[in-house]
Amino acid sequence: MRNEELKIVVGRGSCGNAAGAGRVFDFFTEAGFVPTIAGCIGACYLEPIVELYDGARRVATYVRVDLEAAAEIVKYLENQNSSDDEYKISEADAAILFGQTRIALANCGIINPEEIEEYIARGGYEAAKAAIISGTAEEIIEEIKVSGLAGRGGAGFPTWFKWQACRNSPGGEKYIICNADEGDPGAFMDRAIIEGDPHAVIEGMIIGAFAIGSAHGIVYVRAEYPLAIHRLNIALEQARQKGFLGANIFNSGFNFDIRIKAGAGAFVCGEETALIASLEGERGMPRLKPPFPAQKGYKGKPSNINNVETFANVPWICRNGGAAFAAYGTENSRGTKVFALAGKVKNGGLVEVPMGATLNHVIFDLGGGIKSDKAFKAVQMGGPSGGCIPASLGETVIDYKSLAATGAIMGSGGMVVMDEDTCMVDLARFFLDFTCKESCGKCTHCRIGTKRMLEILERICAGGGRDGDIETLEELAESIREGSLCALGQTAPNPVLTTLKYFRDEYENHIVHKKCNAKSCRPLITYDIIAEKCVGCGLCLRNCPVWAISGEIRDIHIIWQNDCTKCGRCVASCPFHAIIVQ
Numbered sequence: 211m212r213n214e215e216l217k218i219v220v221g222r223g224s225c226g227n228a229a230g231a232g233r234v235f236d237f238f239t240e241a242g243f244v245p246t247i248a249g250c251i252g253a254c255y256l257e258p259i260v261e262l263y264d265g266a267r268r269v270a271t272y273v274r275v276d277l278e279a280a281a282e283i284v285k286y287l288e289n290q291n292s293s294d295d296e297y298k299i300s301e302a303d304a305a306i307l308f309g310q311t312r313i314a315l316a317n318c319g320i321i322n323p324e325e326i327e328e329y330i331a332r333g334g335y336e337a338a339k340a341a342i343i344s345g346t347a348e349e350i351i352e353e354i355k356v357s358g359l360a361g362r363g364g365a366g367f368p369t370w371f372k373w374q375a376c377r378n379s380p381g382g383e384k385y386i387i388c389n390a391d392e393g394d395p396g397a398f399m400d401r402a403i404i405e406g407d408p409h410a411v412i413e414g415m416i417i418g419a420f421a422i423g424s425a426h427g428i429v430y431v432r433a434e435y436p437l438a439i440h441r442l443n444i445a446l447e448q449a450r451q452k453g454f455l456g457a458n459i460f461n462s463g464f465n466f467d468i469r470i471k472a473g474a475g476a477f478v479c480g481e482e483t484a485l486i487a488s489l490e491g492e493r494g495m496p497r498l499k500p501p502f503p504a505q506k507g508y509k510g511k512p513s514n515i516n517n518v519e520t521f522a523n524v525p526w527i528c529r530n531g532g533a534a535f536a537a538y539g540t541e542n543s544r545g546t547k548v549f550a551l552a553g554k555v556k557n558g559g560l561v562e563v564p565m566g567a568t569l570n571h572v573i574f575d576l577g578g579g580i581k582s583d584k585a586f587k588a589v590q591m592g593g594p595s596g597g598c599i600p601a602s603l604g605e606t607v608i609d610y611k612s613l614a615a616t617g618a619i620m621g622s623g624g625m626v627v628m629d630e631d632t633c634m635v636d637l638a639r640f641f642l643d644f645t646c647k648e649s650c651g652k653c654t655h656c657r658i659g660t661k662r663m664l665e666i667l668e669r670i671c672a673g674g675g676r677d678g679d680i681e682t683l684e685e686l687a688e689s690i691r692e693g694s695l696c697a698l699g700q701t702a703p704n705p706v707l708t709t710l711k712y713f714r715d716e717y718e719n720h721i722v723h724k725k726c727n728a729k730s731c732r733p734l735i736t737y738d739i740i741a742e743k744c745v746g747c748g749l750c751l752r753n754c755p756v757w758a759i760s761g762e763i764r765d766i767h768i769i770w771q772n773d774c775t776k777c778g779r780c781v782a783s784c785p786f787h788a789i790i791v792q
């Protein structure tokens with residue numbers, strides 16, 4: 211007799227879907243069950259994730275669930291002497307996943323993002339209703355001020371100040387805008403929040419709109435986030451049906467509604483004035499400030515812009531009080547912060563920690579350390595506009611001031627972890643290539659300067675580095691920072707400057723000795739056969755795609771360097787470890 215009382219929840223965020231959660235969901239359906247969905251719970255490395263609930267109580271969490279595992283879970287639910295322990299989450303992973311302090315991610319992976327009733331059951335929209343019916347705009351702004359909530363999009367500007375400035379700006383028509391144009395490589399916090407808990411963002415915008423006196427809300431989200439847009443559309447329509455959006459919301463006389471604008475995916479549109487230009491149908495290019503958007507923004511009207519994570523924190527703050535939020539974190543950085551762990555870390559995914567945690571805590575205690583147990587080398591913080599922090603500074607406290615002292619920035623919360631095999635010169639080249647291509651071209655220093663820096667880095671990685679290149683990079687970097695209008699250009703040199711600061715020896719080795727410390731820049735490495743280890747088996751010769759190896763059976767083989775393409779297939783094929791990379 212099957213257990214019909216347990217609810218089956220399948221993680222259907224983008225990460226879960228990519229790992230095969232759709233097939234698992236269909237399997238349960240075909241087996242006669244009625245599974246439901248949730249967004250990403252944060253443990254992307256464990257997807258697909260399936261959970262069983264008895265009412266509100268979590269009974270079991272299964273990880274890396276394929277069709278075979280799903281079949282065993284079905285047998286367990288049908289009370290057929292089947293053990294499901296093999297697929298349950300480990301104690302270590304459970305401690306990481308369920309031991310976090312979650313505010314912005316509180317509902318992600320827990321509720322069905324396409325069912326407003328599940329959000330309401332967890333206290334959803336109570337804060338907005340209380341604020342509008344029994345509160346005042348001044349009280350809301352004061353509570354946000356007490357909380358110390360700073361913008362989670364990168365700049366870390368006090369949220370209350372932006373709301374107050376917009377409220378005080380003259381004019382009856384005002385706009386509140388959610389910046390969901392998440393463009394940093396390796397960052398996916400905003401996408402996961404919208405996919406997993408869109409109503410928290412909507413409720414945060416409702417509260418913010420009441421505080422500044424706005425009747426119009428816009429979510430600017432990149433078109434590359436189709437699932438997020440789909441779920442946000444569903445959530446908006448459900449909120450309208452409940453009377454939480456539209457005319458006379460909560461029967462209070464306050465009118466407010468939200469629409470979605472899908473952006474084309476320009477990185478520069480993460481900058482608020484470029485975002486506004488894009489909203490107005492113009493090319494996304496930054497504008498001079500002042501006037502600030504709070505004074506003259508979308509359509510020339512006072513506008514307030516915050517990012518997804520910022521709005522997602524607002525309902526919790528209004529329910530629990532600003533002081534409760536401020537109790538987390540440090541003196542200059544209050545509350546919690548969501549980080550996206552990517553790169554050479556074992557436990558890739560999302561984590562939320564109080565400000566004040568260390569980099570080592572996030573990377574090793576929550577991220578599980580470095581893949582293949584290799585040495586931790588550095589972490590890129592703040593995306594392409596951030597900087598590389600070396601392993602020697604792993605005890606750096608995560609707050610705005612401490613990270614800025616290293617030369618990096620908090621950014622939106624992306625953490626790209628590097629191991630010992632990462633070439634820091636090539637990494638700087640990668641990020642410069644990104645910012646160079648994403649420059650809107652308005653400022654000469656950014657448009658031309660990043661291109662010149664990229665050309666030098668490409669030449670260094672190709673073995674053409676020469677004396678004076680480091681000094682030229684530093685000179686160009688300073689010029690770009692001083693001459694650029696927006697944060698894209700002002701911060702574009704950061705990856706180069708921080709790698710020069712902490713890994714200058716790698717640049718010098720590339721330029722002077724034409725060698726790559728990490729052995730990853732192909733033009734600077736060679737493959738050689740160790741005569742003492744070579745038995746003449748011929749495996750390397752047969753696996754070389756360009757016939758750059760010669761030798762007779764049982765004789766020592768030779769690699770011809772001028773013909774070698776550095777593909778590495780010879781190393782992979784040699785069972786005697788007779789080929790070395792230098």
